[in-house]
Amino acid sequence: MPVLREDPSFMLIPVANESEGVSIAAGASLGGRPAAVYMEGSGVYVSSYNLLVLGKRLGVPMLLLVAYYGSILDVRNSFLYAFPGIHLIPILQSLDIQYEVFHNGDSLEDKIKGAVKMMHAIKQPVALLFTGEFTA
Amino acid sequence: MNRYDCFEFLAPLIKDQLVIGSLSGQRVEWGHLCRHEGNLLVASMGAALGMGIGLALVLPHRKVIVLESDGSLLLSLYNLPTLGNLSLTNLVIFVFDNEVYSGTRISEPSATAGKTDLAGVARSCGIEGATTVREIDSFKREAKKAVEENVLRFVVCKVDPTTGHRQIERPNEDLWEHKYRFVRYLERTEGKKIFLGRG
Secondary structure, eight states: OHHHHHOTTOOOOOOSSHHHHHHHHHHHHHTTOOOEEEEETHHHHHTHHHIIIIIIIIIOOEEEEEEOTTSTTOTTOOHHHHHHHHHHHHHHHHTTOEEEEESSSTTHHHHHHHHHHHHHHHTSEEEEEEOGGGGO | OOHHHHHHHHGGGOSSOEEEEOSSHHHHHHHHHOOOTTEEEOOSTTOHHHHHHHHHHHOTTSOEEEEEEHHHHHHTTTHHHHHHTSOOSSEEEEEEEOSEEOTTSSOEEOGGGTTOOHHHHHHHTTOTTOEEEOSHHHHHHHHHHHHHOOSOEEEEEEOOOOOGGGGSOOOOOOHHHHHHHHHHHHHHHHTSOOOOSOO
16 A cells, blocks of 8 residues: 555555445546446455446446465465455356456556456456465 | 426536536436536445545646435445545535435435434545535535535535436436546536546
8 A cells, every 4th residue: 555655657545345345436437537446255245236337237347456365375374364355256256347366466557457458348346366475 | 306307407507517426316316407518427335425426636727517316325324524624615515414214115214314414524534614505595505516616515405305207207318428528518518528548
């Protein structure tokens, strides 16, 4: 967050919850500003209704940057994280949201560029799930 | 006060403003009275205000008017602290508060029929000047200010529960067509590409 906050090319908006983040991102996106929502995996659960009606039904491109806690590769996995983590990908699949899992930083820039290209191509949300070394 | 009467007054005032609408009868009535290309009627509860905030943030030179309802706002009260902490001067929110949940055709009282004061909630979240109007003349004054002044406005409009929208023919335009029309209008009037993917 400090990196984003100091970069004037980004507009950083703190929100009360991830559902709100998705709706604000949807407005920004349709206003001509490519938008991303940064959240923990639990935020996908919280925002699933807006992801469905704004992301999918209305068809609004946005990037979901998701801290994928509770995956098998989560180095700090725990009872608290594991259950939301186990169901995270099935939820994305049920919403038909394209996603990519990152275990480490290999080809990170290329994959992010590819995800952005995908979200613009299909005009829908695309999720990037960060786990493995990103959870250290 | 009747929501349709409010819309009949507001619709001719719309020039290049963007109007973001929620669900319920207001979507049908506003879409019937105002065919403006700057309409984005998102057809879901709890999403219009957030989308309006997003649009107002990235288009600060453009007036954004959000049409909300009591049920929709109660579903998304989390927007109010965020809005209270942003310094937006190009956003106007009208909350048409009929004090019932009527989408199911069973008019069950909403919280605003009891002790909940939405303008009071907004003020306590930092949205100064949030107010409630109950008469059409008061609404007309607020509507004129909404169009003419560059200041954040939050106006709760107490209206009668009505079912007149059920007599209005529904549009056959689906949400994708509606979205493209809105975005192409914005691209034309803002002079920039919004959808960036190659077709």
